[in-house]
Amino acid sequence: MKKNVGTTDKIIRVVVALIIAVLGYLYSPWLYILTAILLITAATSYCGLYQLLGIKTTKGKQSK
Secondary structure, eight states: OOOOOOHHHHHHHHHHHHHHHHHHHHTOTTHHHHHHHHHHHHHHTOOHHHHHHTOOOSSSOOOO
């Protein structure tokens, strides 16, 4: 798996994951699934959806 999630994207994913985790605690535990997905993609620097759409937020050449 090639990395396709950049540093800024990782930070945004972690912040959004924390917000969704709080909402999951308050409203529905099912939101923890979305939280887990965001944290895993941030930790691995790989997003399958980005791969399908041809998006790459890492620095360097943009490959398609």
